[in-house]
Amino acid sequence: MTVAARPRIAVAVFPGTWSERDFADAGADLGWQMRLLWHTERSLGDADAVVLPGGFAHGDHLRTGAIARFSPLMAAVEEFARRGGPVLGSCNGFQILTEAGLLPGVLMRNDHLEFRCDWQWLRVEHGSGPFLGSLAAGEVIRLPISHGEGRFVADEATLDKLESSGRVMLRYADSGGAVTDAANPNGSLRGIAGIVNERGNVLGMMPHPERAADPEVGGSDGLMLFHSLEAWLAAQPAAAERRL
């Protein structure tokens, strides 16, 4: 048996990030050590996982995530990801990950041009990896979305490769889990709401798990991602050793 671990999570903060404190609060409620790291930092310290939260880094100028991608902190995040460390990018964090080339594709203006802030049903395509390992394929969860530029776009070959390699993790769906145009809030190709990199340790998703981490705010399905990460970290020998 390992001692009850307290995951150490680095939460990146860029000028214009707005979801870092929701992530920090959700983790702190679980007893985790949450550390906010300003974008000029060059090291992640001894973090077990990294979160790139939502917001509007650098005002979304040029393209969402385009400037944040060159922050000193992102060099550390890229190295961490290359070594297999778990990285979650939510909303603007997803946009930054695509700009950084850690994930394929791009997030473009919603097809209806509106900012969309709402609860959204999602179908879990694969219950695996650091952030979705405690969920089941086909499970339908409900998380908030809050974005104006969430339309996932990639060329057909990239989309086919993502599908065939099992890297499409979340799709916009209705409450029954059906992926339909009506359930798609932004025009994302093939209803894609979340994908992982080839190794599976980097997850980008437009919805906000940190905003559904307490029943008092209307839902707690987001906690499933936190619990997945805790279980995943506990199963990693290296991580467990570091905490002894």
Place this chain on the structure above:
Amino acid sequence: MRWLAEVHVTLKPGIADPEGQTVAGGLRSLGFETVSQVRAGKLMRVAFEADDHAAADAAVSAMCGRLLANPVMETASWDLRADQEPEKEDM
């Protein structure tokens, strides 16, 4: 010497452009009924120093490749000329 690049960033063919579609709809509703398509893009004027035209062109190409355009959905083209006049901010 000083150079001025006008960089045009446009969406690749086939990439849906809801902004352009919306503008096209606006033009048609104003009576410009023959408008069949609008594609939106960006224009950036970049003033910088380089030794000669070849070096300046290479620099703009690198700027576009690294930051100004995202090759997933955009292409960049540019006009480059020697710039004699001092560039004012926010023009």
